[in-house]
Amino acid sequence: MATRKTRRRVTARKARSTRSRVARRGAARGAVHAPPGFLLINMIPHSLSGETSQDSEPHLTVNPANPNMIIGTAFSPNPGGGALGPVYKSLNGGNTWIVQAIVPSVAGSGIGTGDITTSFNRTGSKLYGGILRAGTGALEFLRTNAPAFPPMTVLASRPNADQPFTHATTVPSGPGAGQDRVYIGDNDFAAPGGKTQTVDQSLNAGVGPPVAFGSVRVEKRTTVGQDGPQCRPVVHSDGTAYAAFYGWRALTGSFPANTLVVTSADVVVVRDDKWGAGGFVNLKEPPLPAGDGLPGKRVIKGVSFPFMRNGTAATGQQRIGGTISIAVHPNNSSVVYLAWGDRQPGSFLTVHVRRSTDRGVTWSGPGDLLTIPNATNAALAIASTGEIGLLCQQVTGTGAGQRWVTHLQRSPNGIVWTDLVLATVPATTPVKTFDPYIGDYDHLVAVGSKFFGIFSANNTPNMANFPNGITYQRNANFTTHTLLNVNNSSPVAASIDPFFFKV
Amino acid sequence: MPRRSGPDALAQEARFVFKGTVKKLRAATMREVPIDARTVVVRVDEVIQAPEAMSHYAGQDITVLLPAKKKVKKGQQSVFYTNGLLFGDSVAVQAVDHHEVEKIPAALALASGGDPVRNLAVKDVQARVSSADVIVSGRVTSVRVPSDMVAARAAGVADPTATGPISEHDPDWRVGEIQVDQVHKGSHKGRIAEVRFPNSPDVMWYNAPKFHPGQEGFFILHKSTRERVAARAAPTDDTGEYVALHPADFRPFDEPGGIRNVLGLPE
Numbered sequence: 001m002a003t004r005k006t007r008r009r010v011t012a013r014k015a016r017s018t019r020s021r022v023a024r025r026g027a028a029r030g031a032v033h034a035p036p037g038f039l040l041i042n043m044i045p046h047s048l049s050g051e052t053s054q055d056s057e058p059h060l061t062v063n064p065a066n067p068n069m070i071i072g073t074a075f076s077p078n079p080g081g082g083a084l085g086p087v088y089k090s091l092n093g094g095n096t097w098i099v100q101a102i103v104p105s106v107a108g109s110g111i112g113t114g115d116i117t118t119s120f121n122r123t124g125s126k127l128y129g130g131i132l133r134a135g136t137g138a139l140e141f142l143r144t145n146a147p148a149f150p151p152m153t154v155l156a157s158r159p160n161a162d163q164p165f166t167h168a169t170t171v172p173s174g175p176g177a178g179q180d181r182v183y184i185g186d187n188d189f190a191a192p193g194g195k196t197q198t199v200d201q202s203l204n205a206g207v208g209p210p211v212a213f214g215s216v217r218v219e220k221r222t223t224v225g226q227d228g229p230q231c232r233p234v235v236h237s238d239g240t241a242y243a244a245f246y247g248w249r250a251l252t253g254s255f256p257a258n259t260l261v262v263t264s265a266d267v268v269v270v271r272d273d274k275w276g277a278g279g280f281v282n283l284k285e286p287p288l289p290a291g292d293g294l295p296g297k298r299v300i301k302g303v304s305f306p307f308m309r310n311g312t313a314a315t316g317q318q319r320i321g322g323t324i325s326i327a328v329h330p331n332n333s334s335v336v337y338l339a340w341g342d343r344q345p346g347s348f349l350t351v352h353v354r355r356s357t358d359r360g361v362t363w364s365g366p367g368d369l370l371t372i373p374n375a376t377n378a379a380l381a382i383a384s385t386g387e388i389g390l391l392c393q394q395v396t397g398t399g400a401g402q403r404w405v406t407h408l409q410r411s412p413n414g415i416v417w418t419d420l421v422l423a424t425v426p427a428t429t430p431v432k433t434f435d436p437y438i439g440d441y442d443h444l445v446a447v448g449s450k451f452f453g454i455f456s457a458n459n460t461p462n463m464a465n466f467p468n469g470i471t472y473q474r475n476a477n478f479t480t481h482t483l484l485n486v487n488n489s490s491p492v493a494a495s496i497d498p499f500f501f502k503v
Numbered sequence: 504m505p506r507r508s509g510p511d512a513l514a515q516e517a518r519f520v521f522k523g524t525v526k527k528l529r530a531a532t533m534r535e536v537p538i539d540a541r542t543v544v545v546r547v548d549e550v551i552q553a554p555e556a557m558s559h560y561a562g563q564d565i566t567v568l569l570p571a572k573k574k575v576k577k578g579q580q581s582v583f584y585t586n587g588l589l590f591g592d593s594v595a596v597q598a599v600d601h602h603e604v605e606k607i608p609a610a611l612a613l614a615s616g617g618d619p620v621r622n623l624a625v626k627d628v629q630a631r632v633s634s635a636d637v638i639v640s641g642r643v644t645s646v647r648v649p650s651d652m653v654a655a656r657a658a659g660v661a662d663p664t665a666t667g668p669i670s671e672h673d674p675d676w677r678v679g680e681i682q683v684d685q686v687h688k689g690s691h692k693g694r695i696a697e698v699r700f701p702n703s704p705d706v707m708w709y710n711a712p713k714f715h716p717g718q719e720g721f722f723i724l725h726k727s728t729r730e731r732v733a734a735r736a737a738p739t740d741d742t743g744e745y746v747a748l749h750p751a752d753f754r755p756f757d758e759p760g761g762i763r764n765v766l767g768l769p770e
Contacts, residue, residue, distance in 0.1 A: 028544055045590050045591045045593060046591070046592050047590045047591060047593055047594045048590050051555075051556045052555075056706075057641030057706075077554075078586075078587055078592055079554060079556035079557060079587050080519055080586050080587015080588065080590075080596060081519070081554040081557075081586065082597075083586070083589075086590075088531055091535070096591070097531070098535055098589055098591035099589070099590040099591070099592075100590075100756050101587060101589075102589070107518065107586075108518065110709075110710040110750065111707075114706065116671070132672070134707075137672065137707055160668075162670050164541070177748060187586050187670075189668040189670070194669075225668075229671065255669045255673065255676060258675075260669065307669065307671075307701075309671070309673070309675075309705075310704060319671065432704075433709065434704050434705060434706045434709035435671070435704050435706065436671070440671065453517055472747070475594075485559055486563075487559060487562070489747060490559075492517075
């Protein structure tokens, strides 16, 4: 045990010395070194040092009332193989992590769960979640109590939907004060007319069961038969609720043949000014000819991007299918930032960032506030200071030199951005076990003035892969770049792990 | 639901089975575990059945949460039937039950001393065999796209959504034709069995069997009408009579032990 702890502390010291060198090199390129208090940690606990799962598609929630309490999720199987899937839990601000099995699943599942996202309510007394359940694929809405975190209760379940994305809060004052409001964006294939973009919401989710969830169909325009999978809700404490999604208008190619391209999609933002109770129709386009008069602002029209069945070498093994994120200023619900991805010349997916200061009516442009080529998994957040954060993952290089570079871009004003490189890891190893390689999303949240984030990446213990430092809980030898089993001697193959950071 | 209490049944219900010696009562190896009368520290003497991630715990002290009304004494050696609960610097497991070592069932006694990961895999095969409608041995002669999907895909040249919703979790069904040499369980008429399986490498489907022509072995089959996946299973007219979804649903002929032992067949 003493040997292991020593090893981990040595790693931290090496991280600090490496950080200084990289900072000097990076400054000329616009990259910055990590500020004091920066933490980046591999979330796999010591007792799971032998694990080799592809722990991709991570998500994160931080208790707003106690930022020391954090829950992370990923495609991680229950290491003990029981009938519950795991979450990653920290009670000390992310400095250490344990794995706890609380997610409804099936015994022996190779994945603990399908898609999963979670969110604390405002008081941190409850944790909500949306999943595609392992074994059935059913869309399920979940709840449990904090800080005990007993197995999560299924509040609702239905088939035939995709990519639940959970945002929860609590009404701070006024009508409904104390009620938990839960918004789960999803792509509901059962929606009528092929208008599949949906926000499933409960405006009083903390009581019951039964808990009433209503499906708000936020797509109001004609689709190609469906929309894209991403629906990202976010809610301000004054009751202003936004959601962003891709409205699919035209396709070509074949999904089974991995040639499908969304040739025309609108990047749409919807808004509701009463916690979603009004059906997300408060943001309308002007009548013809300036707009079409329908609810939902088409911030960008007619973007194109591949929608891949499988990741390929050109995309760093990651399937590409768009990326979208929206964040509202915690001190001003009129200020909202939007990130989306589309295909550009020489870039399989380019991440764009723009801003609205009038509740989504008009948007910055025609140029971007920030543009990042060959990137995906955009995740926006805004701190109480007004600082904007964008987490994304970018492919650089080719062949054996290809890498996944994870960036945290930050800006005080949306104009000047500084790039903090969190990880730069080989994109060709390990070979993927399944799609998606690193996940169809990652996540960034802001609590107070701090950003908290999670991403998945190659876990090879090499300081060069983490230019601003790293801490491992699992056994690792950073000299030989080798992971070690719980006995601290048997080598363990590299795999995809979840990483937590805060800054 | 009444709890199964027989050792063999417990070994099915529990994933992590080990011989252990109780070292401390009302204690835990992890500060995250609330300590009460049901919380004990147990040294793992021998791992009998385990997932890969828990197969190297012999010699380590772990926390065991006993089921209600179950007690142990300090120094007592038992076989613990457990599932993983918490993983941090140490491990906490939830016991389904525990038995005296002397009462270890024959099957587990045989497993004791073997590879715990393999022992768990055998348990999984036993469970699939138990629930199977039909078990056959034979050879995959062909794999095809279901006929209704062929038509839809032809239409999909002009309309990519003609095959139904486009989702990254699309199972991408295939139907494998198996030339049946022998039926080991259940009743199957004819020499050909048609088995639907997901060809997708997506996270929801990647660990299901992927059949290819020439593949030989044992096929542990469940009626597709009984084991239809609820979401996006795209039930069609050409479903195949059976479906294979679990990684244990195919076992190769050259796998030593395993299903041959389960079925009572010679090596």
